[in-house]
Amino acid sequence: MASPAMRGREGGTIDELRASEWVAERYRRIGLVSMGDDGSYFQWFDITRTRVSVTASRVTIAGQPMMLFSDIIPTAVVPAEASGSVLWIADATDTTADVRGRIVATPMLTPSPASIRANSYTYASRYADGAIVTTLGRFARRGAAAVIMVASASVDTAFAVVASARGRGAYDVDRAIPRAGNGSDRVAPPPALGTGFTPSFVVHSSLRRLLAAGANAEISIRLERFTVPSVNVIGMVRGTDSRLRNEYVLYSSHQDANGVRVTMEGDSVHAGADDNASVTAADLAAARAFVRQPGRRSVLFINHGSEERGLLGSRWHAAHPVVPISQVVAVINGDMIGRNNPDSAALLGSQPPHRNSSDFLAMALRANALTGKFILDTLWDRPSHPEGWYFRSDHLPYARVGVPALMYTTNLHDDYHTPRDTPASIDYPKLLRMAQWLYVTGWLTANAPERPKVDPGFRLER
Template structure:
C-alpha cells in the first residue's frame, strides 16, 4: 500500500509545480528552486530511500507520473497509464546458511551472495589472484592473502565455480555491514531465469584456516528457509508527441529507485543516486513540453535499476515505440555533485567516444565531456546499456560517478550541489530541442556499438 501522507505530499507538489508549464506558453527556466522541490520529495524521509520494487518506489513513480500528467504529456503509445508495473520475483533467506566440509559444520559462515541454489561437490584451494585462472570446482577457497577476495569472487566464471570462499577480513566484514548484514539473493523478471552467479561466503580466521587445509573435501552449502516472493517494480513514462510521426523519438531517462531501508533501520536516501537524475528528467519534461517538436520525446523514470536494471530491461524488451524509431537515449544519473577531475561545471558522458551523440550535444551547448574513468566501465553500468545492446545510441551523463557518498546513508539532499544541477540540466535543453527538431541523428562510430 502507498503511504497516504507520501501520496498527499507528492500530489500537492505535482499540482503546484506542474501548473506553470500547463498555464503558460514559455515555461520558466530551470532554477535551483525547481530542482530542489523535486529532490525534497524523492529523497525525503517519506519515501524511505525508494527501495527497488517496494511501495516506496511505487509512490515515487506515482509522483513522477503525476508531474508528467500535469505538464501536459501524453501517455506513451499503447499505454493506458503513466505508470508501467512490472512483475519481479525475488528470493529471501529466513534461515541461517549451513556450510559443511566432509559432513562437519563450518563455524559462522557469512553469506554475501547466493545463486539461490544449494552447492555440493569438491573443494579446491586457489592461491592465485586472477579470477580467470580459478580452477573448475564446485567450491573454491581463495588462499592468497594478496587477493582481494570480494573482487576476485565477482570475476569468477559461474559456469566453472558454484561457491567462492574468502577470508572475513576487517574490510570484508565492514562491507558486509554496509550491505545490511544480509545476503544478496537473485531477483529476476517474472518468466525469466536469474543470471548465473557464484555464491560467496566469508569465514573467520580459524574456520578459514581449517577449511583451507582440506583441499579436495566434500563441500555442501544448504539454504534453509529460502522463500520465493512476488514483487512489483514500476516505471513512470510520459510522451511528448512530435509533429512528424515518421521522424522518430528521443528517450530521456533516469532511474527513480535506490536502496531503501537497510535491515538496521538506516535509510539509504539516494539523493544523488538517482533522485538527481529523476529531477533532471522532470525538469526537462516541464521545459520541453512548452512547444511541439518534429520528433517525439519519451520521458522515462525506471524502477529497480539497483536490483538489476529491471525497469530499463523491461522497457527495452517492451518499448512503446519500435526500438528502431528511438533516435537516441540520454540517461541522467548522479548529477548532484561535480567531479574535481572534470572541467568546472561539466558532466561526463559514459562511452563518449563510441558515438557522435556527445559531440552533437556539446556542439549545441551541453556541459558534457569525456569520461575520465574508462577503467570503471561506467558505460555498461547504467540503464543506457539495456538500450545500447539493442542498437539504440544510448549514453549516460553524470556529475561525479565516484563520489564518496555513493551507496551510503550519507547520500542526502544536503550533500547536493543544487545550483550546479540546475545549470547542468538547463544546458541540455537547447541540445535536446535541436535534436528533436532536426533531421540528423546520432550514429555509432565504428566498433562503438556494444554486442554483449
C-alpha cells in the same frame, strides 16, 4: 524524491512504487500525456528474484546453529548439501591437499592491491570482495563440497555490508534485452544442486578456533525464486510537425535507489539524491519546458524502474516500447549529474567503441557550448576504465538495439551508494547547468530537419 520518507526507493519494493506514484503525479501536474498501460503513466513488468532462503536453509557448526547473513554469509546464490568433519587448511595457498568431497575451512587470504576493484564502493566492502575472490581462486575446480572462509579482522569490519549485499540475491527480467550482447532474453533457470560455483561461505573470525579443530559441519542451502512488480513511468509531449511528430526523443532517468541497508554514520537510508533524483529533477524541468513550447518531434520522458537491480526497466522498455523502437530517434540518459568539480562533466558514448551516432554527439556538444560549457572528462568513457561506467546505466539497452544514445553524468564520488548521498550534498548551481544542457540537447534533436543517424558498422560488445 530523495527524502527519508521514500526509504531509498529500492527496486522491487513498495518504496519504489511509492516513488513511482510521486513521479507520475508530477507528470500529471506538468501536463504530460500518459503512455503506460491502460491509459496510465505506468508500464508494469515483473522482476524475477532468486536468493538463498533463510527459512528453508540450515547450517550448523559443531552442533551450533548458524544464522544466515548474521553468523555465516553464503557468497553466491547456489544450493548446497554437505555434511562431515571440516578439513582445516591453514594456508589457502597450499594446493597440495586433497579436498575432493570435503567441507574445507581456511583463513581468508589478503587480497593483492590489483584484486581490489578500483570502484566507488567503500574500501572495506571492496577489500572483502577482493579477499573472497582471492581465497576462492585457490579452490577452483578442486572438487570441494563447500569452502568456509574465516574472516580476517579487516573483513570482519565489513561483515554486515557484505551480508546485506549478498543476501539480496540475483535479479532479472524475462523477455527483455539481454544483459550482454550475446546473452539470452530469457531468465535462466535457478542453478541445480551440484552445478555452478562451489558453495562458499564467510564466517566471523571468532569461529576460527572451532573450525581449526575439525568441527563437524552440516550445510543445507535451499534457494527461493519469486516475482515482484516494478514499473516504468512514461509520459509524452506531442510534437508540432505533422511529418515528424511520430518520431520521438527519449529522456531517461531511473527512480529507484538502494533502499535501507547497514547503518553508516547514524543513517541507513540510501537516499539517492544524486543517484538518481538529480536527473529526475532535470527531466521534470525539461518536461515543463516542452509542454510550454513543444518541439517538432514528440518527446518521451521515462523514469525506468529497478535500474540498480540490473537495468531492468530500460531492458524491458527497449524490448516492449510504448512506441515503435524504430521511431525513437535518440536517448538522452542521465545518471548522477549534481556533484564533483563545478566545471567538469562526462558524456559517455562520445568516443569509440561506445559512440554510436556522430550526428547525435554533435548536437550534444553544441548544446554544451550553448549552456553549461563543461570541460568534458573523457577518461570515464574509455573501455579501459575500471568502472565500466558506460555499461551501467539505462542508455545501454537502447544502444544495443541501434538507437543513438548518450549518458550525461558528473561521475561517481565517495558518497555513491551510501546514506551520505543526500539532497544537502548536491551542487545545485551545477545541477541547473546540467539540466539546461540536457534540455537543449533534446530541443536541438527534436527540431533537427533530419534524425541523427547511427554510425556505419557500430557494434556494441564488451
